[in-house]
Amino acid sequence: MKRIFVxxxxxxxxxxxATVLDAHPQVAMCYELYHHLLAASEDSQEQxxxxxxQLRAATKRRMFKSARIEDPDLRTFAARAERAGIxxxxxxxxxxxxxxxxxxxxxxxxxxxxxxxxxxxxxxxEAKEHWGVKIPGTYDQLQAMFDDAYFLFMLRDARDVASSxxxxxxxxxxxxxxxxxxxxxxxxxxxxxxQPFVRARLVRYEQLAADPEPELREITEFxxxxxxxxxxxxxxxxxxxxxxxxxxxxADQVNRPINTGSIGRWRRDLTSExxxxxxxxxxxxxxQLGYGLSTEARAYL
Numbered sequence: 605m606k607r608i609f610v611x612x613x614x615x616x617x618x619x620x621x622a623t624v625l626d627a628h629p630q631v632a633m634c635y636e637l638y639h640h641l642l643a644a645s646e647d648s649q650e651q652x653x654x655x656x657x658q659l660r661a662a663t664k665r666r667m668f669k670s671a672r673i674e675d676p677d678l679r680t681f682a683a684r685a686e687r688a689g690i691x692x693x694x695x696x697x698x699x700x701x702x703x704x705x706x707x708x709x710x711x712x713x714x715x716x717x718x719x720x721x722x723x724x725x726x727x728x729x730e731a732k733e734h735w736g737v738k739i740p741g742t743y744d745q746l747q748a749m750f751d752d753a754y755f756l757f758m759l760r761d762a763r764d765v766a767s768s769x770x771x772x773x774x775x776x777x778x779x780x781x782x783x784x785x786x787x788x789x790x791x792x793x794x795x796x797x798x799q800p801f802v803r804a805r806l807v808r809y810e811q812l813a814a815d816p817e818p819e820l821r822e823i824t825e826f827x828x829x830x831x832x833x834x835x836x837x838x839x840x841x842x843x844x845x846x847x848x849x850x851x852x853x854x855a856d857q858v859n860r861p862i863n864t865g866s867i868g869r870w871r872r873d874l875t876s877e878x879x880x881x882x883x884x885x886x887x888x889x890x891x892q893l894g895y896g897l898s899t900e901a902r903a904y905l
């Protein structure tokens with residue numbers, strides 16, 4: 605059984621990568637099941653029991669809605685679990701099983717074991733062999749738990765990330781803040797990937813969009829999976845995210861073929877001052893990665 609973790613700064617293609625992999629006949633992917641949404645108080649068992657009681661109360665309603673869960677983080681987590689096809693009554697059962705086996709939610713390891721339980725539930729329902737999750741950047745902790753795990757990091761031009769965050773959702777980050785986050789996350793993954801015995805691969809969004817098949821073939825080879833043409837036609841599959849998008853910002857984009865329409869959007873969507881702000885922070889790393897600067901004759905793709 606393989607464990608596949610997908611990461612990328614928001615609006616860099618992480619959902620696209622998870623959705624494509626979810627179309628593989630051997631892989632079941634979950635979306636944004638971030639462990640910090642389950643962060644508990646010092647009394648792990650007490651906090652877990654509190655969450656159980658909230659789920660019980662909510663699921664007693666004839667027409668259950670995750671919006672009725674009292675705790676805002678649990679409410680968000682439950683909605684995101686639905687994107688993987690895990691409805692709240694099932695989430696309640698899994699949490700009860702988790703606590704029944706003496707586990708809580710106070711430690712990172714306990715929370716990830718619960719997330720693994722959810723991912724395995726989806727894997728078994730879909731009769732697949734491997735599971736994966738879209739994650740925050742907790743690489744070292746995950747590697748310590750799952751030393752045979754695979755990590756994919758989605759790299760996208762920082763200016764396009766800033767452009768997308770400016771126009772989609774409610775990120776409320778300045779161009780400088782986006783650039784700092786982008787640079788920090790890229791460097792963190794590069795450092796992690798450079799360690800021995802780590803299975804980590806950077807996936808360039810622009811390359812995936814421009815020529816999907818060669819890139820996806822390399823990714824499946826890296827993951828030690830057999831190639832399947834369903835990866836290219838993922839949007840035709842009956843995936844859990846399509847059935848239960850639960851307001852996902854990328855649901856519409858990942859329900860269509862991969863395309864290059866969003867590459868270089870920063871040229872039309874960002875002001876010259878915003879471009880300068882991103883490049884002032886992330887310029888050297890952009891150049892190092894082959895993207896080029898706005899003042900140069902040619903930027904990446």
